[in-house]
Amino acid sequence: MVRQITGWHVFGGFAAAFSIIIGVNLVLAYNAVHSFPGLEVKNSYVASQSFDKDRDAQVALGWSVSASVKGDSLRLLIDKDGAAVVPVIEQATFGRATSVAQDQELAFLHTGDAFVAPVHAGTGNWNLRLKARAANGTVFQQRIVVRVLP
Template structure:
């Protein structure tokens, strides 16, 4: 008994072209989708004029570091706790601006209203699971401006 081999199909030029066209079409579609979503979800500029902001950066940073503040934040359930320590003591500087939100988009941003309880500044927020940041601007008692992006640690 002889076995019959199936006929071999010849690969023609249009087969190769179609393969390349499909492969590059998928790559280009994915790249355009990712680029569109990156631009669509970009929250915007950090400063209006980077040159003007850069002129006082070193002076502002030196003054801020001289405060000696140790800043951290935690999220436990729906309670955001902001710990600002100076020389091992909890302090409550004047918060001029605070934005609690996702690291990647501004869709869930909120402005918490903090109250000091002797150990931390606390505020009720919507929160939830995931990566959260607190963009903080405050003023020290001596008038020194302070700003920092604080990564919020979730407490379970």
């Protein structure tokens, strides 16, 4: 026996489909809001007013920066033309790009050629958000991507 599709059947199908779509959107929106790490700056307009000047001063330093994790320590190399540079590190935060839950504030120790700090890092991509000050007072800010291999 063949059953006839009525208006209530069509309505039920549409209601079920749209309920699934709306439910998935709500779950994704909740996860997006709760995993957002926050703002980079409090007022982007104010930060933009000195961006070019700050960037040019930072580029003029000519520093090359790299970081790597081996075991439970992070090694930060800062050099200019192959010679080690020892700036004052004002702030160093090591964490994931998408969440602040695992952020670690680092206290570096200079070992003569590099800065070293203990970290707890699992495999994957990490960010080192570094703020340092050169001897001439120039602020150096950079986000360094650190890949930790298994």
